[in-house]
Amino acid sequence: MSNRAALRYDTDADARAREIETQMTDDERFSLLVSVMGASEMLPVRDERIPADVPMSAGYVPGVARLGVPALLMSDAGLGVTNPGYRPGDTATALPAGLALAATFDPALARAAGEVVGTEARSRGFNVLLAGGINLARDPRNGRNFEYLSEDPLLSATMAAASINGIQQQQVISTIKHYSLNCNETNRHxxxxxxxxxxHRESDLLAFQIAIERSQPGAVMTAYNKVNGEYAGGNDALINTVLKGAWGYRGWVMSDWGATRSWEYALKGLDQESGAQIDALLWQGEAFSGPLRAAYADGRLSRERLSDMVRRILRSMFAVGIDRWGAAPALDMSAHHRIALQIARQGIVLLKNDGVLPLGTESEAHVAVIGGYAQLGVVAGCGSSTVVPPGGYADVLPIGEPGPLSGFRSLYLLPSPPLTELRQHLPHARIEFDPGLSPAEAVLAARRADIAIVFVIRVEGEGFDNADLSLPWGQDSVIAAVAAANPNTVVVLETGNPVAMPWRDSANAIVQAWYPGQAGGQAIAEVLTGTVNPSGRLPITFPVDLRQTPRPGLPGLGAPWGTPTTICYREGADVGYRWFARQGHVPMFAFGHGLCYTSFEHRDLVVSAGDTVTASCTVMNTGDRAGADVPQLYLTAAPSEKRLRLLGFERVELEPGESRRVTIEAEPRLLARYDGGAGGWRLEPGTYSIALATSATAPQLVAEVQLGGRFLGR
Structure with missing residues (x-):
């Protein structure tokens, strides 16, 4: 669609929303402002407001049939269309973790993932997806980091926007969430x-701003937490001043489920209360049902504001086209599986390799596969993003935790067993399995083998943070013992965050597989055997230990559910690799780091300056295997300070000996600073240092450019 056509389309959606809203009764207006949850294992009672023929899901909002306004049917869909007990027997494509997707540094693949989820949602009648998780990884203990994308605003925004565009291209509304600073789960309410x-504007909010500009999501979901003393769902500065004011956002703002404490949030910019039954349980009543109506009746809520709330919802419906659905698209689940497989392949990061990898498909080695339930499947993160894969889970082992979200915390295993896949990819090898229950037993298997592959896992998810960075269930001891017994020890990590690695020096190779989705076992086997050349790059810094992070001790950790907690994000805009650069810390593995089975060379950097910085270089595959490189462009110094910022990146697929000229244009706001006094971005005149790098700590080619000072806007 051309820019002119898109502008006309947006204008038509605004005009139609105004026209339809004027024809609505007040009862119809208020009905659009509350979503109710479907019956499920967590909330077994069916709400009488949901018609009998409506499939159960996370949210339902009635439509207005006489005016052509469809009902809203909402599903969680961060990593696929979820089904936490709503629809017996319903399954969907279980995609890899958000961190795995971001590790591909491939926006086209992110868009394809969005298309998968949007298509599968539409086939079930769902027209709003609670997707677009973009919270920055400020703390490596955050239980929900696996759902999100990275610690960097540009990478997160680029990948989120592509995914949202893929969803909305299917005429399904996507949210972007959680606005803002939902960066820890401990007592998040x-x-x-x-x-x-x-x-805040230079970090988390910049990620939201860029992603919204590039994808225009139909809705923004607010966070549970407060931001600077005011709850996100009722935060006038965040919603009215920044989102709707400075950014001119025209869609609607919904709460997270159970996060609307007062009808007055409507005055602060919130347009829709979500999961109203949870509000009734937690805060003694639904906020946008009786109380909001009463406020309207006595003049505390103006007619103008009520109309604005309704028009924003209608506008997104018409702009995305959920009112113009034809026949449901045909589903090609095999094609969707291939997308899940490709994300897992490209998202796996080879952290270390001292020569044992790749194993080679013709290997006749004796291989010991140890631990990690590798005989059953691969791990998925828990919470509202967990997807039931085709055929169901390989197994579910309940774990629990204190508090009302204990049912969320289980070990979910997706049926893609790495052990089975390795046997298929190594047909000539002798492979035996040890469950890794104890170091002593694992060592016996390791001593008999030429190569030991240790799979390790950690359960992470919504509602809880990790207490530290260690692996649970004695797995660190198993790795250490196996590595001492066998010099060819490979460690495969299935985790949703960085982990401590006291055994790092003794392991021959370390592979970060994240939560790799329903095709994860195949992708892991392909990378280990060299069928696939690893190309993932870290979207999050791996610290040596928590002492390198802004908060070695996490405030509120271990406090009873319901305890007020304050976290001061003293790192400010210097999240992740930016913090490490500012403090002079050397990480265990840097943001952007990733090895492969070939080699690349960067040559002939040329940098020019205009409204922004543009850099071009030649990338050459100097090895003997086809592979992908990810040249990364960084700001390393501004006129008045040292400042590290990812300015842009490009993923390049090259055959052996092939070269390609790559051009990267910097996002201008990453060269600037936000000036709250002036209400906008200000670019300082002077000399800027630029580096083309293979990671945040590995610059290869450097240059300086002169930029003139200017005001970039809001």
Missing amino acids: WLDAVIDPDA
Whole structure:
């Protein structure tokens, strides 16, 4: 669609929303402002407001049939169309973790993932997806980091926007969430996230701003937590001043489920209460049902504001086209599986390799596969993003935790067993399995083998943070013992965050597989055997230990559910690799790091300056295997300070000996600073240092450019 056509389309959606809203009764208006949850294992009672023929899901909002306004049917869909007990027997494509997707540095693949989820949602009648998780990884203990994308605003925004575009191209509305600073799960309903407002604009809010500009999601979902003392769902500065004011956002703002405490949130910019039954349980009543109506009746809620709330919802419906559905698209689940497989392949990061990998498909070695339930499947993160894969889970082992979200915490195994896949990819090898229950037993298997592959896992998910970075269930001891017994020890990590690696020096190779989705076992086997050349790059810094992070001790960790907690994000805009650069810390593995089975060379950097910085270089595959490189462009210094910022990146697929000229244009706001006093971005005149790098700590080619000072806007 051309820009002119898109502008006309947006204008038509606004005009139609105004026209339809004027014809609605007040009862119809208020009915659009509340979503109710379907019956499920967590909420077994069916709400009488949901018609009998409506499939159960996370949210239902009635339509207005006489005016052509469809009902809203909402599903969680961060990593696929979820089904936590709503629809017996329903399954969907289980995609890899968000961190795995971001590790591909491939926006086209992110768009394909969005298309998969949007198509599968539409086939079930769902027209709103609670997707687009974009919270920055500020703490490596955050239980929900696996759902999100990275610690960097540009990478997160680029991948989220592509995914949202893929969803909305299917005429399904996508949210972007959680606005903002939902960066820890510990007592999230009572957490106050404190940050300097200008630093907030340069980090988490910049990620939201860029992604919204590039994809225009139909809805923005607010966070559970407070931001600088005001709950995100009722935060006037965040919603009215920044989102709707400075950014001119025209869609609607919904709460997270159970996060609307007062009807007055409507005055602060919230347009829709979500999961109203949870509000009734937690906060003694639904906020946008009786109380909001009463406020309207006595003049505390103006007619103008009520109309605005309704028009925003209608506008997104018409702009995305959920009112113009024809026949449901045909599903090609095999093609969707291939997308899941490709994300897993490209998202796996080879962290270390001292020569044992790749194993080679013709290998006749004796291989010991140890631990990690590798005989059953691969791990999925838990919470509202967990997807039931085709055929169901390989197994579910309940774990639990204190608090009301204990049912979320289980070990979910997707049926893609790495052990089975390795036997298929190594037909000439002798492979035996040890469950890794104890170091002593694992060592016996390791001593008999030429190569030991240790699979290790950690359960992470919504509602809880990790207490530290260690592996649970004695797995660190198993790795250490196996590596001492066998010099050819490979460690495969299925985790949703960085982990401590006290055994790092003794392991021959380390592979970060994340939560790799329903095709994860195949992807892992392909990377280990060299059928696939690893190309993933870290979207998050791996610290040596928690002492390198802004908060070695996590405030509120271990406090009873319901305890008010304050976290001061003192790192401000310097999240992740930016913090490490500012403090002079050397990470265990840097943001952007990733090895492969070939080699690349960068040559002939040329940098030019205009409204922004543009850099071009030649990338050459100097090895003997086809592979992908990810040249990364960084700002390393501005006129008045040292400052590390990812400015852009490009993923390049090359055959052996092939070269290609790559051009990367910097996002201008990453060269600038946000000036709260002036209400916008200001670019300082002077000399800027630029580096083309293979990671945040590995610059290869450097240059300087002169930029003139200017005001970039809001």
